[in-house]
Amino acid sequence: MNLDEEIKQLVNRFNTGILRPDEVETLEKYIEEGRVDLSEFAELQAFYNRLILDNSSEPSAKLNTRFYSMLAEQKTNASKSWFNTFNELWYSKPVVRWAYGFILVGFGLTVGLILKTNDSSNTEINKLSAEVKEMKEMMMLSLLEEESINDRLKAVSLSRELPEASERIISALLETLNNDENVNVRLSALEALVPYADDSKVRVGLVASIAKQESPLVQMGLAEMMLVLQEKRSVDALKNLLENQETPAEVKEKITETLEILI
Amino acid sequence: MLKVKQGQLDALGLLFERYKKILFGFFYNMNLDQNLSEDLVQTVFERVLKYRTGFNGDGEFKVWMFHIARNVNIDNYRKSSRFKNEDIENHRDISDGVGSIEEAIGKGEELDILNAALNRLDHEKKEIITLSKIEGLKYKEIGKVLNCSEGAVKVKVFRAMQSLKGEFLKIQKTV
Numbered sequence: 001m002n003l004d005e006e007i008k009q010l011v012n013r014f015n016t017g018i019l020r021p022d023e024v025e026t027l028e029k030y031i032e033e034g035r036v037d038l039s040e041f042a043e044l045q046a047f048y049n050r051l052i053l054d055n056s057s058e059p060s061a062k063l064n065t066r067f068y069s070m071l072a073e074q075k076t077n078a079s080k081s082w083f084n085t086f087n088e089l090w091y092s093k094p095v096v097r098w099a100y101g102f103i104l105v106g107f108g109l110t111v112g113l114i115l116k117t118n119d120s121s122n123t124e125i126n127k128l129s130a131e132v133k134e135m136k137e138m139m140m141l142s143l144l145e146e147e148s149i150n151d152r153l154k155a156v157s158l159s160r161e162l163p164e165a166s167e168r169i170i171s172a173l174l175e176t177l178n179n180d181e182n183v184n185v186r187l188s189a190l191e192a193l194v195p196y197a198d199d200s201k202v203r204v205g206l207v208a209s210i211a212k213q214e215s216p217l218v219q220m221g222l223a224e225m226m227l228v229l230q231e232k233r234s235v236d237a238l239k240n241l242l243e244n245q246e247t248p249a250e251v252k253e254k255i256t257e258t259l260e261i262l263i
Numbered sequence: 264m265l266k267v268k269q270g271q272l273d274a275l276g277l278l279f280e281r282y283k284k285i286l287f288g289f290f291y292n293m294n295l296d297q298n299l300s301e302d303l304v305q306t307v308f309e310r311v312l313k314y315r316t317g318f319n320g321d322g323e324f325k326v327w328m329f330h331i332a333r334n335v336n337i338d339n340y341r342k343s344s345r346f347k348n349e350d351i352e353n354h355r356d357i358s359d360g361v362g363s364i365e366e367a368i369g370k371g372e373e374l375d376i377l378n379a380a381l382n383r384l385d386h387e388k389k390e391i392i393t394l395s396k397i398e399g400l401k402y403k404e405i406g407k408v409l410n411c412s413e414g415a416v417k418v419k420v421f422r423a424m425q426s427l428k429g430e431f432l433k434i435q436k437t438v
Contacts, residue, residue, distance in 0.1 A: 006320050031421055032414035044424045047431060051377045053396045054295075059287040067279055074312055146279040204385055 011040050053078075103237040136162055141172055149182045165196050174205040183215045190221050197229055208239035218250045223251070223258045232262055264324040267290065268315045279308055286332055292393045293336055295382065303339060327406045329400070333390070342388055345375035377378050388423035389436060395420050 010027045013019045030036045039045055136158055143155030156176065159169055178188040196202045206225060212253045214220050219241060226234040241247050250260065266274035279286060280376055283304055290300035310331050394405050395416075402416045409416065 029419045030420065032412070032418050034414060038417060038421060038424070041421070041424070044421075044428055047377070047428045048392075048424050050373065050395065051290045051381060051392070051427070052374060053288060053379055053393065055288060057291050057300075059283055059301055059304060061299070063283065063287070063304060066301075066305050067283075068276070070305070070309060070312075071272060071279075072273060135426075156298075208269055 001018060007035055011036060015043060036089065043189055050239065097225075133162060137166065137169060139150070144172055144176055152176070152180065152182065152185045153188055156185065156192050159192050160195075170196060170199065170202055170205070174209065177205075178209050178212045178220075184191055186213075186215065190225065194225070197225075200251060203229065203231055203233070207231060207234045207237055210234060210241060216251045219247070219251045219255045223254045226259060227258045230262065235259060235262055238253050240263075264311075264315070264319055267312070268318055271339045272312070275308065275312060278311070278328075282325070282328060286328070289329075289332060289393060289397060290336060292381075292396075293389065294339070299339070302331070303335050306335050310335065323404070324401070326407045329394070329404075333394075333408055336390070351401055358413050376434050377389075377427070377431055381428050383425050383434075384423065384429045387419070388426050391416070392423045394428060 007030055010019065010023055010030070013023065014027060015086060018229065027036065031038070093237050098141050122156075122245065124133055140162075141156045141157040143151045146155075156173070159165060159173060159178065161168065165173075169191070173189045177186050177193065180186050180189065186197055190206075197206075206222065206229075210219070210222050214224060222234075223238060225231075238259055242259070248253075264274075264278060267278070275359070286304045286307055287300050290303040291297065294300060294303075307328065311328060314331070314371075318324070381392060384392065391405070391409075394400060394408065395402070403413045406413045406416045409419075411419075
């Protein structure tokens with residue numbers, strides 16, 4: 001017996017009222033799978049078809065009134081801005097006012113704390129920087145007093161690490177350039193003064209130093225620097241050096257070149 | 264409904280006008296109470312408004328609305344069943360096993376008996392028959408309302424039809 005025949009027999013047995021409970025389950029399975037249509041149960045379908053739902057009652061006008069009142073209320077609520085809501089809460093709930101007060105105070109404290117922290121940390125940093133600079137200056141000045149050439153060279157190098165040179169440092173470097181017994185230290189001091197050449201005091205100091213130098217290397221270094229700086233105030237000092245019989249020929253040559261450009 | 268979802272609440276008025284009768288019919292046939300049915304229709308539209316953002320627009324509004332309506336009716340049924348049970352506990356002598364509807368039928372016509380039979384069905388069977396009798400609501404859509412397959416709906420209807428026939432015959436014998 002194929003499936004279609006089995007289903008047909010099950011439907012017939014159901015319609016004649018002789019279907020066993022286990023067969024009902026099978027029939028329901030076929031209904032669920034769509035193999036059996038409910039219209040095949042003629043008598044059952046007839047009952048079902050004769051049933052007409054009770055439509056004698058209709059909703060009253062009261063339902064309309066209630067619905068449209070509810071809708072109007074919802075529309076009013078929806079159109080209320082957040083400000084109105086906040087306003088209502090402000091006047092009806094003291095806790096909102098307190099919360100607002102707390103938030104404002106909290107905000108103020110936080111901002112204050114941040115500003116204070118920034119201020120104090122900046123002050124701390126500036127203070128520390130000043131202290132470090134002071135320490136380096138002190139170290140440099142004390143190293144320049146040392147007998148060791150290396151220490152004095154270190155002192156000059158230290159001046160290059162300073163963000164800006166104080167008058168004290170510039171004076172110390174000019175002093176070293178003019179008076180240190182070691183040529184290398186003097187040359188190093190000359191190089192250390194280059195970054196501050198815009199300072200007129202440095203320029204005057206450098207020009208004045210020309211007459212004080214005996215080392216050819218330092219003399220040539222100074223002549224070179226005057227050329228770079230286009231310092232016309234050095235012409236007289238350079239001419240004096242050129243006229244000096246003790247000035248080596250290489251230095252005179254350099255000075256001549258420099259003077260040709262400067263004049 | 265999508266307009267309602269977007270905030271055009273006036274559009275809900277159109278949906279109300281279109282579906283209020285059909286919804287009322289569902290509730291009335293389930294509960295046989297005019298005022299209660301109106302209350303439940305109102306509740307459905309309140310929920311539609313409240314949960315409007317939950318309508319994804321994929322399915323038909325009617326299916327979504329009946330899903331809500333069914334839940335509203337079940338909530339009411341559970342509430343009223345609880346009250347009924349309390350009443351039964353307090354007044355055990357009142358229940359005689361025969362509904363008042365049958366008494367009202369008297370020697371009435373077949374349709375009255377059929378309706379009386381429908382009202383004697385349990386909640387689930389009465390619900391499936393009522394839903395299947397609502398115009399334009401197909402088995403597939405009822406499946407969506409009940410969260411089950413179309414085939415499962417057919418089986419539920421098949422069982423409910425058998426019970427309906429059984430109750431009909433029982434009442435007919437007493438008339």
